[in-house]
Amino acid sequence: MTYLDLSAIGMRYGDNVILDGIDLSVAQGEMHVLLGPSGCGKTTLLRSIAGLVQPDKGAIHLAGLAIEKLHPKDRGIGMVFQHYALFPNMTVRQNLAFGLEQRRLARTVISDKIDAVLDIVSLQDKADSRPRQLSGGQKQRVALARALVLEPSLLLLDEPLSALDAQIRKRLRDELKRIQRRTGLTSILVTHDQDEALSLGDRISVMNKGRIAQTASGPEIFYRPDDLFVAKFIGNANILSAAEFSRLIGRDFDQTAVIHPHMFKIGRASGGSSLFDVAVTVVETVVAGNIVRYVMQSNGIIFNVEAQTAMNRAHLAVGEEATVTIDPSDAHFL
Structure with a gap:
């Protein structure tokens, strides 16, 4: 069942075509990966879904609702960036509580939601720590928890692992997959790392020059690329x-x-x-x-x-x- 549907998304900056008629459907509960080289338009497409930039044309439907005209805060979308952007003077628990407090929820409700999400990301013992006391991987898990605690309809991940060293990155990649499977949350991940894409994606869209060159499962893209660009970009065939x-x-x-x-x-x-x-x-x-x-x-x-x-x-x-x-x-x- 299609949960997120993008139709003919287009965007220009002056004479530069950034997104060129993007059509994409994402199923409910799917981890979908946007993969491609720098400058191919994948982050702009993600930000278009979030409402952080406005496409020149096209339609975006989430759970059957047209959202392309909605303000970002009204789309029910969570986003995790490469940089953690945590409040340095707040504990982990306080960082997670911030968004919930803006919704004026009862303190007991906020506490229960935070406890549940700390369990999901395995950070129960770090609830009272401040960001400077955490490792890079722990900070990124807090950033993920901050998005999850708001119970979004869709989770967008913009290269969230790229600032981490190789060992932590691999460990957190496995954690991210576990968390996404456990929550069943429909998610879109942007990356230029093909190992990350092949490890995490239920399906992958390979982008090139503002277009989607191929959308398929990891094995299909790896072994059966549609064109020479995909063949050269994926693996070392x-x-x-x-x-x-x-x-x-x-x-x-x-x-x-x-x-x-x-x-x-x-x-x-x-x-x-x-x-x-x-x-x-x-x-x-x-x-x-x-x-x-x-x-x-x-x-x-x-x-x-x-x-x-x-x-x-x-x-x-x-x-x-x-x-x-x-x-x-x-x-x-x-």
Whole structure:
């Protein structure tokens, strides 16, 4: 069931087209991710939904209600930004209470709501701490709790994890997914980080130059991109022209091939007429934890191959000759 519906959203700044006829539907309870490079329009689209900027044209419906003309405070939308914007002189509990107090709720009601949301974000023991006493990850969870405590109809997240270091970011990413699943709150996350998008999104909209290039599940976008932009932006797939792929396997193809590095298998085919053996020379070897990344060359074509490592398993050295196997059914053709 469609919960949020955007129709023909357009916006210009002078001669610059920022949003170019955006159509998007988000289901109730969905975590939807807007993914794309800087300047593609994803944050402007998010701010348009929140009412912080006004599109030049288009309609926005939330739970069947047209909201594009409503003031931000009347849209029932919660928003979490990259920067926490917490009141430094207030405790966590006081920060969460601020918005509820503006609604003139009873103190017991406010207290109960705060206790419930602190439980959701696992910060019960930090209720009386001030922001300077919290880690970056804890501050971001307080910012999330501040949005959740107002019980919004829709939660918007504008790169909320980008200011955190890698370990905290991964941990909080897992927390965010848990919280969204637990609350069932329809959410839209803006990010330029594809790992974050693929980990969190029920569906992902990849944006480019003010347009949505593709909307689909993470696996569909990763393995079946609609065009070359999506193929190049998501993952690190080998993108081989029809001529290159034909030379690689010795069979004519008339489309560009998108092949992820782990789809190549090192060694000869054990059988099957659909499999092709390719003689290669190793150009570069990089061991990265459980993955070894190879740059390989065959018949003048350079491509990437990935394989699993193990403590006592040898890997191919630079200059070594080998054979890799590819099944064209593992490629995606554009």
